[in-house]
Amino acid sequence: MRRVVLAVGLAALVATSCSETTPPAGAPATTTAPPPSSTVALPPDPQPTAGGPCPYLDTSFVADANGQHVSKVQTSADKPHPACFFYALSGKLQLTVRVYVGDPAVAKALVDKAAPVDTSNPATDPAGWQGGYQATGGGAVYAVAKGGSAVVVTTDQQQTVKARTVTKQTISVLGL
Template sequence: MLVLGTFTLATTLAAAACSQRSGPDTAPSLSSVPPPVTTTPAAPVLPPDPQPVAAGPCPYLATDFVANANGQRVSKVKLSADRPHPSCFFYDRAGKLQLTVRVYVGEPAVATALVDHAAPVDSSNPATEPPGWQGGYQQTGEGAVYAVAKQGAAIVVTTDQMQTVKARTVAKEAISALGL
C-alpha cells in the first residue's frame, strides 16, 4: 500500500509541475493577454467663441428686423472676423449686448457639437425649425438661446430676452437670408 500511495503522490506532483511550466510551446496565461482595445471617436474641436471686432451692418440680418423680433431698439452692430459668415452682435440703446447670431459652415460633427454646446440635448427643449434643422432651445441665466444645425451648418442665436421665440424668429430669418 505504501508503494501505491508513494506512486500516486509522485504522479500528482509531476503532473502539477508540468502544468505550471511555461515555455515556447505553452499558451500564455489569461492574465498576460492584453485586453481588447476599443476606440471611440474623438470629440470635435470647437472653434473659439466669436468676438466683435468691427462695426458694420450684419450682412444677413437687417437691423430693423432684429429690433422688431427682439423687442428692443438697436443702437449699434458689430461683426466678428469670421469669414465668409461673420457673427453679428446687436447692442441696445444703453450699449449692452442684446442679441448675437453665430453662423458656422463646415464639418457636420463640429456644427452639431456647437449646437449641443449652446443648447445641450440633455437640458434643452428640442428645436426643429426651420424644417430639416435640429437642435435645442432654452432659457439661460441671461436670456434665451435657440441653436440648430443641418448637415455642416449651425446657427446659434442668443438674446437677453427670456422668450425663446424671439431667438427662434431671428434664427429662421438668418437661415433664410443665408440660403442655408
C-alpha cells in the same frame, strides 16, 4: 461530519460562482473600458472686431424680432459669415447671431454646446434643422444644425421665440 463537508462544499460552490472567471485560452477577453472619446475641436467663440452692419440681418428686423431698439452693430472676423452682435440703447449686448458652415460634426457640437441635448428642449424649426432651445441665466438661446451648417442665436430676452425668429430669418436670407 457530513454536515461540515456539505457546508464546506456549499461555501466553495458559492465562492466559485461569485468570483471572476477567466475566459478559456484563445477566447477574446471582454472589457468594460469606456468607448474612445468622440470630442470635436470647436472653433473659438466669435468676438466683435468691426463695426456693422450685419451682412445678413437688417437692424430693423432684429429690433422688431427682439423687441428692443438697436443702438450699435458689430461683426466678427469669421468667414464666410461673420457673427453679428446687436447692442441695446443701454450699450449692453442684446442679441448675437453665430453662423457656422463646415464640418457637420463641428456644426452639431456647436449647437450642443449652446443648447445641450441633456438640458434643452428639442428644436426642429425650420424643417430639416435640429437642435435645441432654452432659457438661460441671461436670456435665451435657439441653436440648430443641418448638415455642415449651424446657426446659434442668443438673446437677452427670456422668450425663446425671439431667438427662433431671428434664426429662421438668418437661415432664409443665407439660403442655408
